[in-house]
Amino acid sequence: MTRPAEAERAPRPTLRRVLRRAHLGVTLLAVTLASLTLTVAGFIALRAYANHNLHLIATSMSYTAEAAVVFKDRAAAEEGLALIASPEEIADVSIVDGEGRVFAQWQRPADRSLFDLERHLGKLAFTSPVILPITHDGVEIATIQLRGSAGGLLRFLALGLAVVLVCLGLSAMGALILSHYLQNGIVGPLQGLAKVAHAVRRERAFAQRVPPAAIAELNDLGDDFNALLGELEAWQARLQRENASLAHQASHDSLTGLPNRAVFEARLDEAMQEAAGTDSRVGVLFLDSDRFKETNDRLGHAAGDAVLATVAARLRDGLRPTDLAARLGGDEFAVLLAPLREVADAVRIADDILASLEAPIPLPGGDSVVASLSIGVAVFPDHAEDATTLLHQADAAMYLAKRLQPGGRRLAGTGDTPSEDREIPIASHL
Amino acid sequence: MLLLTPAWAQPEVQADARASSVTVVQVVMGIISYTHWPVEPAELRLCVVGPTDYADALLQGATQASGRPVRARRLGADGGSPGTECDIAYIGSLGEANRRHLVTVLAGHPVLSIIERDDACSVGSMFCLRIQGPQVSFQINLDSVARSGVRVSPKVLQLGQRKGVSP
Numbered sequence: 001m002t003r004p005a006e007a008e009r010a011p012r013p014t015l016r017r018v019l020r021r022a023h024l025g026v027t028l029l030a031v032t033l034a035s036l037t038l039t040v041a042g043f044i045a046l047r048a049y050a051n052h053n054l055h056l057i058a059t060s061m062s063y064t065a066e067a068a069v070v071f072k073d074r075a076a077a078e079e080g081l082a083l084i085a086s087p088e089e090i091a092d093v094s095i096v097d098g099e100g101r102v103f104a105q106w107q108r109p110a111d112r113s114l115f116d117l118e119r120h121l122g123k124l125a126f127t128s129p130v131i132l133p134i135t136h137d138g139v140e141i142a143t144i145q146l147r148g149s150a151g152g153l154l155r156f157l158a159l160g161l162a163v164v165l166v167c168l169g170l171s172a173m174g175a176l177i178l179s180h181y182l183q184n185g186i187v188g189p190l191q192g193l194a195k196v197a198h199a200v201r202r203e204r205a206f207a208q209r210v211p212p213a214a215i216a217e218l219n220d221l222g223d224d225f226n227a228l229l230g231e232l233e234a235w236q237a238r239l240q241r242e243n244a245s246l247a248h249q250a251s252h253d254s255l256t257g258l259p260n261r262a263v264f265e266a267r268l269d270e271a272m273q274e275a276a277g278t279d280s281r282v283g284v285l286f287l288d289s290d291r292f293k294e295t296n297d298r299l300g301h302a303a304g305d306a307v308l309a310t311v312a313a314r315l316r317d318g319l320r321p322t323d324l325a326a327r328l329g330g331d332e333f334a335v336l337l338a339p340l341r342e343v344a345d346a347v348r349i350a351d352d353i354l355a356s357l358e359a360p361i362p363l364p365g366g367d368s369v370v371a372s373l374s375i376g377v378a379v380f381p382d383h384a385e386d387a388t389t390l391l392h393q394a395d396a397a398m399y400l401a402k403r404l405q406p407g408g409r410r411l412a413g414t415g416d417t418p419s420e421d422r423e424i425p426i427a428s429h430l
Numbered sequence: 431m432l433l434l435t436p437a438w439a440q441p442e443v444q445a446d447a448r449a450s451s452v453t454v455v456q457v458v459m460g461i462i463s464y465t466h467w468p469v470e471p472a473e474l475r476l477c478v479v480g481p482t483d484y485a486d487a488l489l490q491g492a493t494q495a496s497g498r499p500v501r502a503r504r505l506g507a508d509g510g511s512p513g514t515e516c517d518i519a520y521i522g523s524l525g526e527a528n529r530r531h532l533v534t535v536l537a538g539h540p541v542l543s544i545i546e547r548d549d550a551c552s553v554g555s556m557f558c559l560r561i562q563g564p565q566v567s568f569q570i571n572l573d574s575v576a577r578s579g580v581r582v583s584p585k586v587l588q589l590g591q592r593k594g595v596s597p
Contacts, residue, residue, distance in 0.1 A: 067589050068589060070463065136463060137495040138496055139495040
């Protein structure tokens with residue numbers, strides 16, 4: 001599997017990180033914008049009210065100080081100013097008489113640490129001092145000049161900032177919790193999907209299914225994926241069945257149902273290796289029909305086929321489950337005997353086979369025929385050390401049997417001429 | 431009670447009667463401006479009763495900021511009837527008997543009474559001047575104010591109620 005090089009260089013962000021970042025970003029932006037807007041609007045409104053308040057205070061002061069100005073009582077005027085100004089948001093106030101001289105004044109004591117800040121903010125917020133005339137009998141006798149203090153505005157801004165920060169914190173927490181929930185809803189099903197896909201790819205576990213998800217789109221995706229898995233599973237099963245069928249067809253003879261030469265040779269190799277390890281024997285019988293061509297020609301192919309199938313069935317029935325009968329081709333058969341204790345056992349089995357063939361074989365036309373086979377017997381390791389030689393030995397013994405005593409059996413390695421173990425050929429009833 | 435120190439009453443100013451007299455006019459005009467009569471006269475009649483030290487400037491008359499004239503004349507200790515002929519009585523140094531008589535005469539009439547010299551400010555007069563060299567202050571007898579037929583603005587009364595004020 002190849003992957004683009006750039007993907008290796010820069011690790012991709014996880015969905016969790018993307019979700020969290022998006023949530024945080026949107027939330028912080030919204031809270032900041034809302035807070036700033038509210039704070040600015042509040043500041044402007046508060047400034048307007050503060051200005052209005054300053055006018056009210058100035059009016060109140062002019063009323064209070066009027067008599068004191070008329071009677072030129074500076075102490076009374078300053079006491080009146082202080083009385084009104086000290087609890088209010090006033091920075092300084094002065095009364096200027098008709099000749100432009102300062103008659104009385106009051107200034108907030110500068111003993112507070114925030115005084116400078118308040119003064120600057122006050123200058124910023126209240127661009128000009130409030131100037132109000134003091135009239136007596138309809139004549140302006142002095143003016144009162146009032147400058148506001150920004151203490152209240154400063155407190156408002158500080159409170160606004162604190163509220164903004166608290167809101168930011170709360171919103172960030174909310175966003176994280178929200179993204180956590182969302183992530184559980186999205187990432188969980190996706191991870192399940194990825195797990196199943198991985199298992200399918202690695203282990204061919206087509207039976208696995210994606211669990212249902214809470215989110216509709218993800219659930220649809222999971223359903224489609226499951227449907228795809230179902231189709232894949234069905235395909236896989238069909239493919240396996242076809243493969244098995246093809247493999248059987250390739251390794252078995254369709255007429256007799258016996259394995260073919262390739263299977264026989266492979267099994268022979270295995271059995272010989274096993275026998276070499278366990279110090280036991282493997283027997284091979286090579287069988288050939290004596291008059292098959294004649295039967296075929298005389299009675300037809302259907303009769304030939306019936307003879308072959310019956311011979312094959314009788315061969316198979318006379319063997320142990322560990323033994324193997326195979327059709328090597330035409331009218332040639334072979335039998336693998338494994339495990340085998342003694343050479344005589346192989347000879348005895350060959351005799352049993354010859355005996356089982358004495359019964360007539362019914363033909364499709366109602367006739368019957370008795371098959372005659374010659375058998376060559378060879379045993380590993382007595383007659384050969386390898387499969388090819390062993391088969392050859394059995395083949396040679398069979399030819400010898402066919403020539404000297406058709407319908408009989410012969411053990412390999414007993415010379416070209418009929419010897420002491422020469423058998424009486426079984427009579428043919430054909 | 432109120433003691434008032436005018437801003438211009440500096441110690442270095444020549445402490446003569448003329449300067450005090452001018453200051454007295456200003457204080458009296460101030461008091462008048464805060465006083466309201468039941469029926470506002472078109473012109474105010476100020477009567478100076480008895481011998482005075484600082485009424486010279488006052489006797490020349492004045493005009494209020496509103497344009498209403500204040501006409502002043504001297505009234506003999508027993509001459510005329512101050513209760514009906516005067517809106518304002520500026521009382522000088524009268525004998526004890528004369529002063530009691532004047533108080534009786536003024537009783538029941540809307541007359542603003544200002545006495546030039548009465549440190550105790552206890553005998554029937556509403557405002558009592560206190561002239562110390564160039565400094566002119568005044569006290570208020572609230573009982574007299576309440577009993578009088580004129581109304582004095584609370585602005586002035588508030589000044590009078592101020593505590594701890596001294597020249």
